[in-house]
Amino acid sequence: MAKWAMVIDVSRCTGCYCCFTACKDEYWDNDYPPYSAGQPKHGQFWIDLVKKERGMYPWVKVAYIPLLCMQCDDAPCVKAAKNGSVYKRPDGIVIIDSQKAVGQRQIVDACPYHVIFWNEEKQLPQKCTFCVHMLEEGKIPKCVQVCPSQALVFGDLEEPKSNVSKIVASGKTEALNPEHKTKPRVYYLGVPKLFIAGSVVYGDVDECAEGVSVTLVDQSTRRSTETSTNNFGDFEFDGLGTGKYSVKFECKGYAAKTVDVDLKTDKHLGVVNLTRARP
Ligand code: SF4
Ligand code: SF4
Ligand code: SF4
Numbered sequence: 001m002a003k004w005a006m007v008i009d010v011s012r013c014t015g016c017y018c019c020f021t022a023c024k025d026e027y028w029d030n031d032y033p034p035y036s037a038g039q040p041k042h043g044q045f046w047i048d049l050v051k052k053e054r055g056m057y058p059w060v061k062v063a064y065i066p067l068l069c070m071q072c073d074d075a076p077c078v079k080a081a082k083n084g085s086v087y088k089r090p091d092g093i094v095i096i097d098s099q100k101a102v103g104q105r106q107i108v109d110a111c112p113y114h115v116i117f118w119n120e121e122k123q124l125p126q127k128c129t130f131c132v133h134m135l136e137e138g139k140i141p142k143c144v145q146v147c148p149s150q151a152l153v154f155g156d157l158e159e160p161k162s163n164v165s166k167i168v169a170s171g172k173t174e175a176l177n178p179e180h181k182t183k184p185r186v187y188y189l190g191v192p193k194l195f196i197a198g199s200v201v202y203g204d205v206d207e208c209a210e211g212v213s214v215t216l217v218d219q220s221t222r223r224s225t226e227t228s229t230n231n232f233g234d235f236e237f238d239g240l241g242t243g244k245y246s247v248k249f250e251c252k253g254y255a256a257k258t259v260d261v262d263l264k265t266d267k268h269l270g271v272v273n274l275t276r277a278r279p
Helices: 018-027 076-080 106-110 142-146 163-169
Strands: 004-009 047-056 059-068 086-088 094-096 117-119 124-126 152-156 186-189 194-202 213-218 224-228 234-240 243-250 257-263 267-274
Touching: 004 059, 004 163, 018 047, 018 142, 047 194, 059 194, 076 086, 076 094, 076 106, 094 124, 142 152, 152 163, 163 186, 194 243, 194 257, 213 234, 224 234, 234 243, 243 267, 257 267
Parallel strands: 004 186, 194 267
Antiparallel strands: 004 152, 047 059, 086 094, 117 124, 194 234, 213 224, 213 243, 243 257
């Protein structure tokens, strides 16, 4: 028995909305009994993109986080449903029964990820089915098929050679909003965290300082990470948590410089001027 799962690599998502459009095309006004009733034209987003902007001028980053039903192993929507109208299949997919769930608006409210939608005309809660009707035909979900960036990876966790198994086994994935504690079957890579960035300049000649060694030290763990400035003198450390850090700049012929940062939100250090080392 397969255990279906999806990995979403946020760092690969360009925000093109192909997944959204393909899902709408597949489900708008199309019934796939017994798994789903036709979706209305407007108001339902079985896969949507959460736009996340970080930083401020001159260092702004935008990420798009694809959001769909997490096919939770401990699903609040299953618990909220009456008459077994929402159930989890042995392969992990959570299905809303389109007949039994009629009139059960509380199912919409139960989802902490807000990915169940109310069909006013049919008085029915509806959501992503992991394209179960396509899986039965040996295909992968429509949104995964069309993603031009390979940001969506789908497969069987019971198959060790599948890409999802390998990625999940790497230990690099995380749950979106883990505080919900619903044991999602959708795993994420590259969820935006905090960054420290800046621009380094040779103060004596007022030019961009390329190739400067920049070392970040996490003050609580003493763990260090290194990078170097690019040809614009820019550098960045991303994927950081809140806390205290020091950033050290070293370049031959110039005095080493250290900047302390108490990181609570994304931080651009501005222009860091290096001064000539004393002979
Ligand atoms: S994400 Fe929401 S709708 Fe999907 S299984 Fe979890 S609780 Fe249910
Ligand atoms: S898996 Fe299928 S139903 Fe779910 S969001 Fe993707 S295309 Fe839509
Ligand atoms: S199709 Fe892929 S790249 Fe485009 S928005 Fe969806 S997940 Fe992102």
